Amino acid sequence: AGVLAAHKITASSPDTDLPTVSGLRKMGVNFTVSNKDTVKSSDVLFLAVKPPIIPFILEEVGPDIEARHIVVSCAAGVTISSIEKKLSTFCPTPKVIRCMTNTPVIVREGATVYATGTHADVEDGKLLEQLMASVGFCTEVEEDLIDAVTGLSGSGPAYAFTALDALADGGVKMGLPRRLAVRLGAQALLGAAKMLLESEQHPGQLKDNVCSPGGATIHALHFLESGGFRSLLINAVEASCIRTRELQHLADQEKISPAAIKKTLLDKVKLESPSLSVASASKVSLFTNKSKKN
Amino acid sequence: GKVPAGNILASAPSEKNLESWRELGCRTTHCNLEVVQRSTLVFLATKPHILPGVLEEIRPAVESHHIVVSLVAGVTIQTLQRLLPPWTKVLRIMPNLPCVVQAGAMVFSRGTSAGDKESALLKNLLSSCGLCEEVPESYIDIHTGLSGSGVAYVYLFAEALAEGAVKMGMPGALASRIAAQTLLGAAKMLLETGEHPAKLRGDVCTPGGTTIYALHQLEKGALRATVMSAVEAATNRACDMAKD
Numbered sequence: 001a002g003v004l005a006a007h008k009i010t011a012s013s014p015d016t017d018l019p020t021v022s023g024l025r026k027m028g029v030n031f032t033v034s035n036k037d038t039v040k041s042s043d044v045l046f047l048a049v050k051p052p053i054i055p056f057i058l059e060e061v062g063p064d065i066e067a068r069h070i071v072v073s074c075a076a077g078v079t080i081s082s083i084e085k086k087l088s089t090f091c092p093t094p095k096v097i098r099c100m101t102n103t104p105v106i107v108r109e110g111a112t113v114y115a116t117g118t119h120a121d122v123e124d125g126k127l128l129e130q131l132m133a134s135v136g137f138c139t140e141v142e143e144d145l146i147d148a149v150t151g152l153s154g155s156g157p158a159y160a161f162t163a164l165d166a167l168a169d170g171g172v173k174m175g176l177p178r179r180l181a182v183r184l185g186a187q188a189l190l191g192a193a194k195m196l197l198e199s200e201q202h203p204g205q206l207k208d209n210v211c212s213p214g215g216a217t218i219h220a221l222h223f224l225e226s227g228g229f230r231s232l233l234i235n236a237v238e239a240s241c242i243r244t245r246e247l248q249h250l251a252d253q254e255k256i257s258p259a260a261i262k263k264t265l266l267d268k269v270k271l272e273s274p275s276l277s278v279a280s281a282s283k284v285s286l287f288t289n290k291s292k293k294n
Numbered sequence: 295g296k297v298p299a300g301n302i303l304a305s306a307p308s309e310k311n312l313e314s315w316r317e318l319g320c321r322t323t324h325c326n327l328e329v330v331q332r333s334t335l336v337f338l339a340t341k342p343h344i345l346p347g348v349l350e351e352i353r354p355a356v357e358s359h360h361i362v363v364s365l366v367a368g369v370t371i372q373t374l375q376r377l378l379p380p381w382t383k384v385l386r387i388m389p390n391l392p393c394v395v396q397a398g399a400m401v402f403s404r405g406t407s408a409g410d411k412e413s414a415l416l417k418n419l420l421s422s423c424g425l426c427e428e429v430p431e432s433y434i435d436i437h438t439g440l441s442g443s444g445v446a447y448v449y450l451f452a453e454a455l456a457e458g459a460v461k462m463g464m465p466g467a468l469a470s471r472i473a474a475q476t477l478l479g480a481a482k483m484l485l486e487t488g489e490h491p492a493k494l495r496g497d498v499c500t501p502g503g504t505t506i507y508a509l510h511q512l513e514k515g516a517l518r519a520t521v522m523s524a525v526e527a528a529t530n531r532a533c534d535m536a537k538d
Contacts (some may be wrong), residue, residue: 108459204492225519
């Protein structure tokens, strides 16, 4: 996204057949199958694996972690303290930052929050913020809010996709061709979101501005209210947040032997894996080395 | 307090309604004609089915200087004008109950011959009883649904609030008084700050706090939609009744 030169980025994945791999290669990112190599050649490490895999990865790269490294975990439900605990056997003061982002980073409209660990400095946090701000909105939060963020903006795109699918259905029912209905629905939500972000006004006020007395919109809104639209959304955010906490709790409680870890890891890697890659970026002085690549 | 009581003449067929007027210092009579003959501004406050008879009765005495204001529910300006001399200055008003405590909400519309002067007079006079606004006649039924009947919705809500408190252990009388004060205070803030209610609501909701938990329950119960439906039902009923 223009903040960092692609060749300063190294990505590693055990499985080289993944579409993500070829995509990254096309961008000019350095690629390796060795997590160890990645760690050695980088300053900032993004752990982009599924939460259950995190402990295994940390075991693997732990010995190579040095004081300079900033370990950034995007794994849902994995706490800073669990990562620090794992790494502390290898490095006395590991710098850990936990972040939660969402899929629209792909189109540079992500929503990212991060919380800094015990040994991460203010500049480390700012570095991450600058990186993630290039793909959307990014701000620091207290770690205990990350579950709520997951429920809202982490899962949020799914709620939006569901809404858009249904809105398109509505359009189709009333006679629009599907493609047009999808396009218009998406644009409507995009536009509304943009208006809200750029306006000082409360969403309730913006809603009122659209509702002319006795008009079409207010009739439609009445239907939404009758269906408990608002409460459904509140329920959704709540459920996602609670489930995140549950999963975190389950993860914290898991105690698996290292040997079993290694075996499971290899098997899992070969079988599962769409999002199994560890990408990392070199630390650059951001005030002088901004690159326009990618 | 805008008009001296002595300048007000009230008429009714029987004594029972007139006593309270006399207590206020007003003059009373049993003769509607007398009221019209001796007054400029005449308020019609009968039940809908009585009105045509009364209009028939007073019609001969109505002159061009008279201003006739009808508070009669469901009787349109068109009907009023039909039953009175053609050039009569007619206005139609819909008040609500809290007018009696000077916190009413009233809307009025003017007929063909009523002008700005009459409109201003009425508004000026009645503002002492609360909010008084001129509107197109089509809004009058909506006002019924919103504010005429609306007062009852508020009573219902107040009762429910108090019951919730009683369930949680508070004595009923105290709960009722606090419920009423809560509604009064919230309404006052709305009127005085001019802020959007959604904003005021957000201001009360601290993250993860008691209010947002409670609001979630209200949303689950689709309170908003229910209230919208109530206003709609009352408005539609007002329209239907007017047609009879």
